[in-house]
Amino acid sequence: MSTTASPKRATTSAMIASFADPGQRTTPAPFGHALAALAERDPRVVGLTADLGKYTDMHVFAQAHPGRFYQMGMAEQLLLGAAAGMAETGLVPFASTYSVFATRRAYDFLCLDIAEPGLNVNVVGGLPGLTTGYGPSHQATEDVAILRGMPGLTIVDPCDAVDIEQAVPQLAAHEGPTYLRLLRGRVPRVLDEYDYTFRLGEAAVVRGGADVVLVSSGLMTMRALQAAERLAEHRVDAAVVHTPTLKPFDERTVLRELAGDRLALTLENHTVIGGLFETVASAVVRQGLGIQVTPVALPDAFLAAGALPTLHDRYGLATDRVVETVLAAL
Known part of the structure; x- marks a missing residue:
């Protein structure tokens, strides 16, 4: 008796999978590990998220520094407002959520609470561009266009784990606000094969x-x-x-x-x-x-x-x- 294999169907996991190619070298959660390592050296560093710690790799920081991690719930405007207040007191906050929420839902708070006073708040946006299959509600295909016009905001679009690991301490040292287009999960390592910093x-x-x-x-x-x-x-x-x-x-x-x-x-x-x-x-x-x-x-x-x-x-x-x-x- 012979059987015919059914066509392979894409599963839900395939819609949120890493963009790494099969067999490609990757690093797990490079942002979370880089931020946790930075916090070991700099007591001012704190981490916040809007109910998305696991999905922005902020959970790595939370496990390493539970007393410096703040779960703000599904309230992106509160997330950025609280981060602004922390920066006013001399802390260096990294606030993570999905890019669509940081840009579409909380733009005014990022603009007037953070960018206008020039505070050192680092916004970390997960699922930038086409890095998720969950459709327009989660695909931040226009986040850079939304934010480029904001005065004083630095925008970073890293290639790989190497970029992220090296960028995190530089973002913290930068005096003004920043926006990082986060690559999360198992992120490819590419640039260490080149003479790049x-x-x-x-x-x-x-x-x-x-x-x-x-x-x-x-x-x-x-x-x-x-x-x-x-x-x-x-x-x-x-x-x-x-x-x-x-x-x-x-x-x-x-x-x-x-x-x-x-x-x-x-x-x-x-x-x-x-x-x-x-x-x-x-x-x-x-x-x-x-x-x-x-x-x-x-x-x-x-x-x-x-x-x-x-x-x-x-x-x-x-x-x-x-x-x-x-x-x-x-």
Whole structure:
């Protein structure tokens, strides 16, 4: 008697799974461990969350420093208001929730309680861009666009665990407010294979290349590096410029790499509206470079729900799709 295997169906776990590739090196909860380690050295550091400690890796800090952890419940405005009060007393708070809640629900509190007085509050936003399959209610595809216009706010979009581990102490040392697009759970380790160090406010040329320049941020730097390896098989030499700090933006480094006759693309885990592409494009226009920049970004739309690999392929963030885009542009 023969049987036919049923098609494999995506499960709920697949909708919140890590974006790491099968077999890729990862680090569990790099943000939580980095924050706990920082707190060992700096007694001012405290952690808060809005009922999402486990899902923003803040639970690691809570276990290590229970007396310096504050569970605020499902009240994002209270979360940021309390963090502002703590910063006023000299503490260094890290406040975590999902990016959609930090930006859509609590914008006014972040703006007037934290950014306007220039307080050292570090907002940690989980599930940025397309890092969850739970549809528009949880996909913060427009968080950078919402926050870029806020004066004095530093925005960091890390590529991997290496970026996160190095960014956390620098965010704490930074005097003003920050927003970190958190990668949680089992986060890939990519940048330790390159001569790279995270420096707040600086871009870095991670890989050189003569034919194409890929300017990327967040997890799309991982995809840009993967795409560059595959493009080499097509005799295309691609450079990768990683821009982990989206605001303030390191125009000098990026524009220096864009000057010339190489094909230029931006890659971001964010809507094409108001993020890395428009940041780069505006800098190009202001400096009169006269070059075309092609975006690889999410569409200006509410996205579907589903498994992350399927969604990344559908919306152009998968490595194969990046390679196709570059080859088509060439």
